[in-house]
Amino acid sequence: MKHSKYIFLVTIFSILCLPYDSRGEKRRFVTETDSDGVQRVEILAGKHFFDPDYIVVKVNVPLEIKIKKESGITPHNFVIKEPDAGIDIHESTSTETKTIKLTPMKTGKYKxxxxxxxLFFKSHREKGMEGILDIVD
Ligand SMILES: [Cu+2]
Known part of the structure; x- marks a missing residue:
């Protein structure tokens, strides 16, 4: 009895994890360092997503994030508050590309x-507008 309950929970857990993983893989982006020593990524902010939403970057290499939002009246911004990793960004987006420059200082996965x-509606973050900056060695 106990055993079948365990199997049931594991199955449910796996099913719940599946869509997130496949979505994460689809919008995964690994930066390459350009000849000028800068790594770059372009991000599209939309309703309610970032594309890509899983970005792998190298630690201690300057990073340029080029971000714009899809057309429409819904405003979006781009926030990372990780002072330990040298990152403190709160930038509004527009349909014109903006460039954010930073140098990731510490490895880890940051949201x-x-x-x-x-108003009283759910935040965009709660609606799925969230991603991971994966800083690696
Ligand atoms: Cu938004």
Missing amino acids: FYCDKKL
């Missing part, structure tokens, strides 16, 4: 998100 929120 970026949009903190826009309309």
Whole structure:
């Protein structure tokens, strides 16, 4: 009895994890360092997603994030608050590309998100506008 309950829970857990993983893989991006020693990534902010939403970058290599939002009236921003990793960004987006420059200082997985929120509705972050900046050696 106990055993079948365990199997049931594991199955449910696996099913719940599946969509997230496949989505993460689809929008995964690994930067390469350009000849000028800068790694670059372009991000599209939309309703309610970032594309890519899993970004792998190298530690201690300057990073340029080029970000713009899809057309439409919904505002979006790009937030990462990780002072330990040398990152403190709170940038609004527009349909014109903006460039954010930083140098990731510490390895780890850090969350970026949009903190826009309309009145009493759920925040964009809660609606899935969140991603991971994976800083690696
Ligand atoms: Cu948003």
